[in-house]
Amino acid sequence: MAPFVDSGFVKKLGIIITSPALAREVLKDKDTIFANRDVPAAGREFSYGGNNILWTPYGPKWRMLRKVSAELRKPGQGFAWGQQWSPSAGPAQGVGSGRDKCIQSNKSRNSNKGLPPGPKALPLIGNLHSLDVSSETHIYFASLSQTYGPICRLWLGLKVGIIITSSALAREVLKDKDTIFANRDVSAAGREFSYGVNDLIWSPYGPKWRMLRKVCVRDMLSCSNIDSVYALRRRELRQSINYLYSQKSLPVNVGEQMFLTVLNVMTSMLWGGTLKGEERASLGAEFRHVVTEIAELISIPNLSDFYPGLAWFDFQGVIKKMKVLLKRFDKIFESMIDQRQILDRNGVGQESKDFLQVLLKLKDEADAKMPLTMTEIKALLMDLVVGGTDTTSNAVEFAMAEIMNKSDVLRKLQQELDTVVGKDNIVEESHIQQLPYLYAVMKEAMRIHPALPLLAPHCPSETITIGGYTVPKGSRVFVNVWAIHRDPSIWKNPTEFRPERFLDNKWNYSGNDFNYFPFGSGRRMCAGIAMAERMFMYSLASLIHSFDWKLPEGETLDLKEKFCIALKKKIPLVAIPTPRLSNPTLYE
Numbered sequence: 001m002a003p004f005v006d007s008g009f010v011k012k013l014g015i016i017i018t019s020p021a022l023a024r025e026v027l028k029d030k031d032t033i034f035a036n037r038d039v040p041a042a043g044r045e046f047s048y049g050g051n052n053i054l055w056t057p058y059g060p061k062w063r064m065l066r067k068v069s070a071e072l073r074k075p076g077q078g079f080a081w082g083q084q085w086s087p088s089a090g091p092a093q094g095v096g097s098g099r100d101k102c103i104q105s106n107k108s109r110n111s112n113k114g115l116p117p118g119p120k121a122l123p124l125i126g127n128l129h130s131l132d133v134s135s136e137t138h139i140y141f142a143s144l145s146q147t148y149g150p151i152c153r154l155w156l157g158l159k160v161g162i163i164i165t166s167s168a169l170a171r172e173v174l175k176d177k178d179t180i181f182a183n184r185d186v187s188a189a190g191r192e193f194s195y196g197v198n199d200l201i202w203s204p205y206g207p208k209w210r211m212l213r214k215v216c217v218r219d220m221l222s223c224s225n226i227d228s229v230y231a232l233r234r235r236e237l238r239q240s241i242n243y244l245y246s247q248k249s250l251p252v253n254v255g256e257q258m259f260l261t262v263l264n265v266m267t268s269m270l271w272g273g274t275l276k277g278e279e280r281a282s283l284g285a286e287f288r289h290v291v292t293e294i295a296e297l298i299s300i301p302n303l304s305d306f307y308p309g310l311a312w313f314d315f316q317g318v319i320k321k322m323k324v325l326l327k328r329f330d331k332i333f334e335s336m337i338d339q340r341q342i343l344d345r346n347g348v349g350q351e352s353k354d355f356l357q358v359l360l361k362l363k364d365e366a367d368a369k370m371p372l373t374m375t376e377i378k379a380l381l382m383d384l385v386v387g388g389t390d391t392t393s394n395a396v397e398f399a400m401a402e403i404m405n406k407s408d409v410l411r412k413l414q415q416e417l418d419t420v421v422g423k424d425n426i427v428e429e430s431h432i433q434q435l436p437y438l439y440a441v442m443k444e445a446m447r448i449h450p451a452l453p454l455l456a457p458h459c460p461s462e463t464i465t466i467g468g469y470t471v472p473k474g475s476r477v478f479v480n481v482w483a484i485h486r487d488p489s490i491w492k493n494p495t496e497f498r499p500e501r502f503l504d505n506k507w508n509y510s511g512n513d514f515n516y517f518p519f520g521s522g523r524r525m526c527a528g529i530a531m532a533e534r535m536f537m538y539s540l541a542s543l544i545h546s547f548d549w550k551l552p553e554g555e556t557l558d559l560k561e562k563f564c565i566a567l568k569k570k571i572p573l574v575a576i577p578t579p580r581l582s583n584p585t586l587y588e
């Protein structure tokens with residue numbers, strides 16, 4: 001047979017190679033030219049439109065997919081094809097040459113042995129395809145637990161994801177085996193956010209985390225420190241009430257206003273800075289936008305996290321976008337630190353300490369074994385400004401929406417406030433202790449809409465058994481507190497907003513009760529609880545006491561949630577405030 005045959009198709013030229021010399025020319029010498037596929041219609045269909053390795057044209061996407069496959073073949077990666085996919089369904093071993101050499105699979109390595117049950121995993125991507133960004137992850141995870149039980153697994157590319165959805169197993173993870181699970185699975189976005197894992201939220205459990213936690217909880221956010229800056233909270237909240245009064249009878253974005261208030265409180269506590277007037281509206285809105293984008297980048301499934309060998313490529317551009325956003329904050333932090341250092345050098349502002357001053361002092365005094373560095377100070381500022389604002393303001397927005405949806409709850413709250421505070425007075429933080437119904441409303445709002453529905457991702461430092469199943473070292477553990485808070489075996493009418501269920505003080509969020517733990521539990525529990533509850537109660541009390549609230553004409557209330565690391569309202573709450581106090585001076 002002639003080595004080179006033109007098969008003479010009418011529309012497409014077919015070339016058949018039948019000699020070792022020409023095979024070498026095609027597959028080696030001119031490999032880059034011949035590394036494309038002629039994709040048949042069936043192949044296009046088979047490959048979800050040319051999206052698998054076999055049919056993707058030679059180029060960046062193919063290179064990415066190829067790298068993914070190479071990762072899968074690394075010893076110890078243990079990707080579970082599971083029962084759903086047998087190695088024999090893939091290309092035959094050892095066949096082929098050049099760039100499209102066959103991918104080997106190893107049955108013994110690729111097994112689900114001992115892992116919790118979970119849905120079908122596809123080759124290469126595992127279950128990543130099911131994390132559809134259009135569905136809400138916490139709700140999807142809850143539906144998985146109904147099929148597979150209180151502990152189930154997902155394959156996130158090469159990473160095992162473990163979902164915990166019962167209070168008994170949450171206790172096992174967050175209490176009984178807390179030291180093992182007190183680590184974080186640090187995402188690429190989290191690494192960027194935390195100045196290279198130099199903050200509190202993302203630091204692994206160990207001496208540095210302990211030092212940062214102490215600085216945060218004891219030196220900055222202790223009850224006495226927070227009480228000592230009440231005047232700042234009051235000033236900012238009164239400014240917000242005054243602004244809402246100026247908008248009376250006009251629709252206002254409640255979440256945005258709460259965000260501005262919490263941001264101002266936080267920044268004035270941190271470095272005395274506060275936004276005013278036009279700057280308050282424009283810069284505040286921009287800040288909210290930046291914080292929201294950062295939270296979204298941390299929340300989206302990122303290929304770099306699930307195929308570590310690919311992290312460098314940053315295919316989704318998460319790190320690139322994150323860098324741009326973080327630069328904005330970094331500039332502010334640097335400028336605040338510079339200004340504070342100049343003031344300190346000149347001996348100005350010694351009498352009223354802000355938290356930045358506390359941090360800089362700690363840095364100067366820190367013991368040599370575990371010094372507090374400037375990078376760690378900036379990373380802590382990032383935790384507080386970004387982590388503390390969105391969570392608190394979203395929580396208040398949800399509470400407002402639920403209250404507006406239940407006129408009897410609004411009425412009872414206003415009655416309580418009118419009795420304790422009076423209509424000729426303004427709410428002070430000291431009133432909060434005497435408002436049990438308000439306290440119940442806050443708890444119920446955080447039950448139905450916990451700010452971090454899956455907590456922050458935990459990660460075991462060693463392979464361990466939970467609920468009779470293997471949880472491998474390094475897996476990403478999601479504790480679905482949202483689903484536990486709606487478990488009908490624990491809560492009567494779980495989807496109903498009914499603050500009365502909290503009136504007998506049966507439930508608290510100290511982290512000891514695994515039926516109700518909106519702030520988490522154990523070592524990695526929220527570091528800002530004291531601050532969060534004061535801000536939440538004080539803001540909500542002031543909003544409800546100062547105004548009646550109604551929706552703009554023709555609008556209906558929507559309580560749907562949008563998944564993000566901090567849960568938010570899918571549709572922002574826009575409502576009209578009508579002043580209800582006796583005297584306009586009470587709004588100054």
Ligand code: HEM
Nearest residue numbers: 201388391392395451452455456519520524526527528532
């Ligand atoms: C309604 C408001 C808030 C809620 C519901 C909330 C809830 C949580 C939750 C569930 C966690 C993760 C626990 C875990 O992974 O097991 C967390 C962590 C954290 N929170 Fe909050 N939080 C709120 C407000 C705040 C505020 C105002 C601050 C600071 C001023 C703050 C600072 C932190 C920090 C630093 C961590 C990380 C702690 C660590 O990893 O050691 N939070 N929070």
